Amino acid sequence: MNLYDRIPNNVNLSEDKRLQRALEKWLPNFLDWWRDMGPEGFQEKDVWLRTAIDVGSEGWAHFDYVKMPEYRWGIFLEPAQPDAKVGFGDNYGQPAYQEVPGEFRNALRRIIVTQGDTEPASVEQQRRLGATCPSLYDLRNLFQVNVEEGRHLWAMVYLLQAYFGRDGRDEADALLERRSGNPDKPRILEAFNQPCDDWLNFYAFTMFTDRDGKYQLSALAESGFEPLARTCRFMLTEEAHHMFVGDTGLSRVVRRTAQLMKENADVREVGGIPLEIIQKYINFWFSYSLDLFGGEISSNSADFFAAGLKGRFKEQEQYTDHVAAEGTFTMFVVEDGKLVPREVPLRNALNEVLRGEYVKDCEKGLARWNKALADEGIVAPTSVGESDHRLKSVPRLYLPNIRFHRHVGEYAGHYFDTEGNLISKEEFEAKKSVWLPTIEDREYVRSLMKPVTEVGKIANWIAPPASGIKGKPFAFEYVRL
Ligand SMILES: [Fe+2]
Numbered sequence: 001m002n003l004y005d006r007i008p009n010n011v012n013l014s015e016d017k018r019l020q021r022a023l024e025k026w027l028p029n030f031l032d033w034w035r036d037m038g039p040e041g042f043q044e045k046d047v048w049l050r051t052a053i054d055v056g057s058e059g060w061a062h063f064d065y066v067k068m069p070e071y072r073w074g075i076f077l078e079p080a081q082p083d084a085k086v087g088f089g090d091n092y093g094q095p096a097y098q099e100v101p102g103e104f105r106n107a108l109r110r111i112i113v114t115q116g117d118t119e120p121a122s123v124e125q126q127r128r129l130g131a132t133c134p135s136l137y138d139l140r141n142l143f144q145v146n147v148e149e150g151r152h153l154w155a156m157v158y159l160l161q162a163y164f165g166r167d168g169r170d171e172a173d174a175l176l177e178r179r180s181g182n183p184d185k186p187r188i189l190e191a192f193n194q195p196c197d198d199w200l201n202f203y204a205f206t207m208f209t210d211r212d213g214k215y216q217l218s219a220l221a222e223s224g225f226e227p228l229a230r231t232c233r234f235m236l237t238e239e240a241h242h243m244f245v246g247d248t249g250l251s252r253v254v255r256r257t258a259q260l261m262k263e264n265a266d267v268r269e270v271g272g273i274p275l276e277i278i279q280k281y282i283n284f285w286f287s288y289s290l291d292l293f294g295g296e297i298s299s300n301s302a303d304f305f306a307a308g309l310k311g312r313f314k315e316q317e318q319y320t321d322h323v324a325a326e327g328t329f330t331m332f333v334v335e336d337g338k339l340v341p342r343e344v345p346l347r348n349a350l351n352e353v354l355r356g357e358y359v360k361d362c363e364k365g366l367a368r369w370n371k372a373l374a375d376e377g378i379v380a381p382t383s384v385g386e387s388d389h390r391l392k393s394v395p396r397l398y399l400p401n402i403r404f405h406r407h408v409g410e411y412a413g414h415y416f417d418t419e420g421n422l423i424s425k426e427e428f429e430a431k432k433s434v435w436l437p438t439i440e441d442r443e444y445v446r447s448l449m450k451p452v453t454e455v456g457k458i459a460n461w462i463a464p465p466a467s468g469i470k471g472k473p474f475a476f477e478y479v480r481l
């Protein structure tokens, strides 16, 4: 098999013998990892997948039946722009970095390793979901997300091996050695050590956690380190589908719950997922995903921006001042047991600025789900008990306040209700089972997770999608079992 067939790429791999050797050495380890930690029980099945074979608008999404271990994990960068410049920070307007600038080497390696670590982590988190799929359509979407996260790992490993020499190769190996949720060698970020073992978790994860990925990749797509920017720009095209899976998945669960609420006041009686459980899963994954943006006040964010490594969301389109040396940002912090406003130099608040963009995007999802409730004519929260007062009068799902249930940054170590009010630890503990999934909630959701694998059929707890994938109907054999 020639090199291009083994490792499809648009980075002239055949010209670079050193890189080729490094990647060919890494490839069998990757395949071992995929067989051990990738989707369990479906490795030999034909799955109707899209494969990136080129970055052009035609070639990048080629659909066909593929066995996952034979998926062509390629290395694709958006084409180089001849006069690329550093788009922000202290070196604004200077030629973009084509090699790693010595003084930023460690920072850049850390950024790439942290992003890279999330990709295999999510595959590990989702590896058992296939056994309980609600339909073949959903099963195929799960596997599409999984193989693309595998390809994103390749993308980050390419950068490490091509630009960071010996320690880049070591980091590439370590990316295959850490394991999600393993206490001895956990994945780097906490959201990626949380179990994702039922489909409601999966949709919430792809809605909220993959969406963090969109914002991190968007900020890195602005990078003055040109190979990183070009890599991330192409990854974003794939990421859009992951968020689609989460957003529409949750929307379909909400819609089905609303339909069942009209049949029976207690949707559990008719095999549905109560709105209050859906809300708790939203609270859980939204808060963990907010942590992924890092501290509210961050010298790292200032350094990365100053160095031209990590920009703001749509830096070029949205902003005119790309130096951002002067401005300030006001945020709330806890001081002497009270929430008080604090003014922070803008560059130190860039994690919070990016988080704000993310929250706005999440709110659009909530609006869509609430529209699904309204479309179904849900007015009385029949299945909602005494518990969550915000779901009580008119049932509307909501995003908890950004301070709620945080483990990173200014709000970690303090307690807030879902509206963002500072409360005591005791008050939080007393309300925790109303706001976050309990063991019983998780067990109930798991009890509904029975596989449905007949073509055109769907589990009772979720509505079918509005349409299939790439012009195929919902009733299509997306996975040949
Ligand atoms: Fe990814």
Ligand SMILES: [Fe+2]
Pocket (backbone or CB within 6 Å): 149, 210, 213, 239, 242
């Ligand atoms: Fe993703």
